[in-house]
Amino acid sequence: xxxxxxxxxxxxxxxxxxxxxxxxxxxxxxxxxxxxxxxxxxxxxxxxxxxxxxxxxxxxxxxxxxxxxxxxxxxxxxxxxxxxxxxxxxxxxxxxxxxxxxxxxxxxxxxxxxxxxxxxxxxxxxxxxxxxxxxxxxxxxxxxxxxxx
Amino acid sequence: xxxxxxxxxxxxxxxxxxxxxxxxxxxxxxxxxxxxxxxxxxxxxxxxxxxxxxxxxxxxxxxxxxxxxxxxxxxxxxxxxxxxxxxxxxxxxxxxxxxxxxxxxxxxxxxxxxxxxxxxxxxxxxxxxxxxxxxxxxxxxxxxxxxxxxxxxxxxxxxxxxxxxxxxxxxxxxxxxxxxxxxxxxxxxxxxxxxxxxxxxxxxxxxxxxxxxxxxxxxxxxxxxxxxxxxxxxxxxxxxxxxxxxxxxxxxxxxxxxxxxxxxxxxxxxxxxxxxxxxxxxxxxxxxxxxxxxxxxxx
Numbered sequence: 001x002x003x004x005x006x007x008x009x010x011x012x013x014x015x016x017x018x019x020x021x022x023x024x025x026x027x028x029x030x031x032x033x034x035x036x037x038x039x040x041x042x043x044x045x046x047x048x049x050x051x052x053x054x055x056x057x058x059x060x061x062x063x064x065x066x067x068x069x070x071x072x073x074x075x076x077x078x079x080x081x082x083x084x085x086x087x088x089x090x091x092x093x094x095x096x097x098x099x100x101x102x103x104x105x106x107x108x109x110x111x112x113x114x115x116x117x118x119x120x121x122x123x124x125x126x127x128x129x130x131x132x133x134x135x136x137x138x139x140x141x142x143x144x145x146x147x148x149x
Numbered sequence: 150x151x152x153x154x155x156x157x158x159x160x161x162x163x164x165x166x167x168x169x170x171x172x173x174x175x176x177x178x179x180x181x182x183x184x185x186x187x188x189x190x191x192x193x194x195x196x197x198x199x200x201x202x203x204x205x206x207x208x209x210x211x212x213x214x215x216x217x218x219x220x221x222x223x224x225x226x227x228x229x230x231x232x233x234x235x236x237x238x239x240x241x242x243x244x245x246x247x248x249x250x251x252x253x254x255x256x257x258x259x260x261x262x263x264x265x266x267x268x269x270x271x272x273x274x275x276x277x278x279x280x281x282x283x284x285x286x287x288x289x290x291x292x293x294x295x296x297x298x299x300x301x302x303x304x305x306x307x308x309x310x311x312x313x314x315x316x317x318x319x320x321x322x323x324x325x326x327x328x329x330x331x332x333x334x335x336x337x338x339x340x341x342x343x344x345x346x347x348x349x350x351x352x353x354x355x356x357x358x359x360x361x362x363x364x365x366x367x368x369x370x371x372x373x374x375x376x377x378x379x380x381x382x383x384x385x386x387x388x389x390x391x392x393x394x395x396x397x398x399x400x401x402x403x404x405x406x407x408x409x410x411x412x413x414x415x416x417x418x419x420x421x422x423x424x425x426x427x428x429x430x431x432x433x434x435x436x437x438x439x440x441x442x443x444x445x446x447x448x
Contacts, residue, residue, distance in 0.1 A: 087207040090432040091200050128197065132204050135163050139208040142167050143181065147214045 067122050069114040073133065078108045079146050085110055087136045088129070099125045152246070152275060159197035166205050181213045188416020191219030191426070192437035194247070199433035207431060218416040219426040222407075223248060223439040224259060226373040228418055229411035234398035240367040242358045242386070243439075245374035245407070246271035246290075249315065249354070251361045252439055254447060259439045262361035263313035270350050271376045273317040277346055280325050281339050293343045294379050300344025302337050308349060313360055315353045320346070351382045355389045362395060371398040377405040422446035 075081040082105050089103045099116040112129065116122035174181070189206035190199060203219075210217040227241055240262075241252040249265040268276075271290060278289030283296070307323050309316040324346055331337045337345075358370060370390055372383065383399050390397040404411070422445040 083208060083211040086211050086428045087204045090207070090428060090430075091203065092432055094196055128200075131159075131163065132200060135166075135201065136204050136208050138167060139205050140212065142171070143209050144212050146212050147181075149214060 064117055067114075067116050067119055069122065069126060071112045071126075073110040073112070075108045075110060078105070080140060080144070081105045081108045081110045083140065083146060084133070084136050088132060093125060095121055101125060101129070152272075153195070155195040155197045158195060159201045162198050162201040166202060170205070170209070181209070181215075184213060184215055186216045186218055186416065186420045187213075188218040188220050188413050188420070190222050190225070190412050190433075191431070192434035193222055194433075194435065196433065196435050199435070203431065203433050207428060211428075216420065217426045217428065217431055218419050218424060219431050219433075220412045220415045220419065221437055221439060221442050222412070223250065223252070224442055224444075225411035225415045227252065227259060227371075227439075228415040229404055229408070230371045230373040230398065230400060232414055233400050233404050234371060236369050236371045236396075236398040238367070239369035239371035239398060240358060240362045240365060241371045241373060242354060242377070243374045244270050244354060244372065244376035244382075246275055246376075248374060249317075250439060251313070251357050253361060253365050253367065254444065255365075257444050257447075259442070259444060261438070261440050262364065263315070263357040266311065266314050266316050267318040268321070270315075270317055270354065271374070273321045273350060274346070274376070276321055277324060277328075277342075280328055281342070283339075288375075290376060290379065293347065294381060296340045297343040297347045297381065300338070300340040300342070302341040302345075303348060304331070304337055304341060304345040306345055306349045308353060310353050310356050313357055315357055317350065320349065347379075347381055351379075351385050354382065355385050358386065359389050359393070362393065368393075368395045369398060370395060373400065373405060375406045378402045418446040 073081075073084070075084060085103050085105050088110075093099045093101055098118050099114060099121050102113045104111045104113075114122060114125060116125070187206050187210040189203055191203070192199060206217060209215075223243055226243055226245075230236065230241065231239070238254060241250075241259075243250045243252060247269050249269045249271075250261050251263040252259050252261055254260070274293055275289045278285075278293055283289055283292045286292075304327065306327075307320050309319055324342065328339075328342055331342070332339065361367070362370060370386060372386060376382065377399060378401070383397070386399075387397045399405075424445070
C-alpha cells in the first residue's frame with residue numbers, strides 16, 4: 001500500500017484547529033463547539049503530548065479532548081483518487097457521530113481527516129478505514145484501469 | 150461456539166471477494182463491458198461485512214462506468230423466491246437467523262404484516278443449540294432438525310403470538326432454564342427439547358402467516374430465508390395451506406440461505422424498472438425495513 005504514513009503529508013494537527021471553531025466565548029460557546037464535534041478555541045499548552053507525531057490531543061477548557069488524525073494517500077492519477085473517495089465516503093461512521101471522518105480529493109491525493117473525543121473509537125475507525133482502503137486499492141489494481149468516460 | 154462475528158466476517162469477505170468476482174466473470178464468460186449494472190446489499194445486516202462488499206461494488210461501478218443498485222436483503226430473498234418457484238403474488242414468510250417477517254405485496258410496497266418483536270426464529274434456534282452444545286456443522290438449525298426427528302415427548306413451552314406478531318426471547322429463556330433442570334432429572338432428552346421447540350415456534354409462524362393470508366385473501370404462501378430449509382416447517386405450512394385451499398411454495402438450501410444471486414435478481418428487477426443508486430446514497434445501513442423500498446417493478 002502506498003504511503004499511508006501520516007508523516008508524509010498529514011499527521012499532527014494541534015490546537016490550531018481550534019481556530020476554525022466557533023469563536024464564542026464562555027461556557028455556552030464551548031458546549032456548542034463540543035456538540036458540533038469541534039475543539040473549542042484554546043492556546044496550545046506548552047507541553048501538549050504528541051504521541052508518534054500522528055495525532056494530537058487538544059485540551060479544551062472543559063477538560064474534554066478532541067483528537068485529530070489526518071492521512072494523505074497518493075494515487076497514480078486524480079481519477080483514481082476520486083474513485084477511491086467515491087467508494088470510501090458514503091458509509092456513515094458507526095456509534096452515531098462520536099467519530100467524524102471527512103474525505104477530500106486534492107489533485108491525485110485522497111486526504112482523510114478524523115475528529116473524535118474517544119481515542120479508542122478513533123483508533124478503531126482508523127484501522128477499519130485502512131482495511132477498506134486497502135481493499136479499494138486492490139480492487140483498482142485488479143479490475144482497473146478506469147474505463148474511458 | 151458462537152454466532153457470526155462482524156469483524157471476522159468482514160475479514161473473510163475482504164479476503165475472498167476479488168477472486169470470487171473474477172471467477173464469476175470468467176465462469177459467465179463475460180467482460181466488464183458486457184455488465185449492465187452492479188447490484189450489492191445495502192442492508193439490513195452487520196456493518197463491517199456490508200461495507201467490505203459495498204466498497205468493492207462502488208469501485209468497480211466507477212472503474213467500469215456502470216450504474217449501481219443498492220438492494221434490500223429481504224427483498225432479495227423475496228425476488229429469488231418468486232423467480233425460482235413461479236409464485237405470482239404470495240404471502241411470504243421470511244425466516245432466518247437475522248429476520249422473521251410475514252410480508253405481502255400491496256400498492257408498490259412489500260408490506261410487513263407481522264414480525265418478531267424481539268429476536269428472529271433462527272436466532273432462537275441457534276442460541277438454543279449452543280445451550281445444548283449442538284454442533285455448528287453444517288448448521289445448528291440443521292442439527293436441531295435432525296435431533297427433533299428423534300424426539301418423542303412434547304414439552305409444554307410458552308406460546309407467544311401477539312396479534313399479528315411473534316416473540317421468541319421468552320421461549321428462549323424458558324427453554325434455556327428448562328433444559329438444565331429437565332436434562333439433569335432425566336425428565337426428557339435433548340431430542341425431546343429440540344422437537345418441542347420446533348413444534349412450538351413453527352406453529353406460531355404458521356399462525357401469523359395464516360392470519361396474513363386471511364387478511365389478504367391470498368391463495369399462495371412462499372417461505373424464504375435459511376430457516377425455510379427446515380422440512381418440518383414446510384410440512385406444517387403445507388398442512389395449513391391445504392386446509393385453506395392455498396398453495397405452498399418453498400425452495401431448497403441453494404436459494405433459501407443467503408446468496409449473492411438473490412441480490413442480483415432483485416437488482417435486475419430494480420434496474421429494469423429504472424432505479425439507480427447514486428454514490429452519495431449508496432451507504433450501507435444496518436437497519437433497513439422491507440417496506441422502505443418503493444417496489445416499482447410490480448403492478
